[in-house]
Amino acid sequence: MVLYAYVRKEYPASTLEQLRMLSDYKCEEVFIEENDISNGHELERLVDCLQEDDQLLVYDLRAFAKGAKDFKQLLEQLTRQNIRLISLQDKLDTEVSQQFYSDALLVLNMEEKYRKYMIRTSLEQAKLAGRVTGRPRVEDDVISKIVFLFEKKGKSMREIAEICQVSLGTVHKYIKKNMGTKGPEVC
Known part of the structure; x- marks a missing residue:
């Protein structure tokens, strides 16, 4: 001890x-x-x-x-x-x-469940009000452009992200998807 x-x-x-x-x-x-x-x-x-x-x-x-x-x-x-x-x-x-640990954990669990409930409720209300929630969808023509710039033009992922006005993670995601399970080298 x-x-x-x-x-x-x-x-x-x-x-x-x-x-x-x-x-x-x-x-x-x-x-x-x-x-x-x-x-x-x-x-x-x-x-x-x-x-x-x-x-x-x-x-x-x-x-x-x-x-x-x-x-x-x-x-x-x-x-x-x-x-x-x-x-x-x-x-x-x-x-x-x-009882401290069990009492404190009870309150913290209750707070966590309440927080999740409030987030879920807020998202549902936003959807009912017609607001779009979540990440914006990347259009098919942008995905094609990402793949083209990487494979045919030899642009770096950072350059592609700037040109297509998307995040570096988005570029990486679609290049990786296009290449199958083998991911590209990170630039």
């Missing part, structure tokens, strides 16, 4: 304040994440280190800086590994609050 700590620089409190609060605990290692919310390299390293029955200490659950979907995945992993989660500001200790 190893105790690890996780800190995100300057969020949700100053790094110094978080480290001061965590210093009362004998942590094997403290993982300090950059302030950049999109960055999660240290959290990934931490999760890779966690073994069954280890403990994870954070100043505040907000330090994970996760949306509902990613937070749900993190909690599922911690649950599978029977990780004791301690959050000082939230006054949470999953050894004491044994």
Whole structure:
């Protein structure tokens, strides 16, 4: 049973304040994440280190800086590994609050289902109102032009994308389809 700590620089409190609060605990290692919310390299390293029955200490659950979907995945992993989660500001200790994981996952599952329902309903309403949803269809003459420019004129995929005013991915898709299962070299 190893105790690890996780800190995100300057969020949700100053790094110094978080480290001061965590210093009362004998942590094997403290993982300090950059302030950049999109960055999660240290959290990934931490999760890779966690073994069954280890403990994870954070100043505040907000330090994970996760949306509902990613937070749900993190909690599922911690649950599978029977990780004791301690959050000082939230006054949470999953050894004491044994229902935390199941309660949090219940709410996160409900939120996910609601979000999917709202998206589906909005798309249906948009279709009923006559709005076109989804990606625009690529016309047959544009597809023919893509294939012609690639095979007969030797144009690069980037050049074709600019000429035909479509994405590079669209060009790649139709060239690959035209060539069968053998895909073209990416330019």
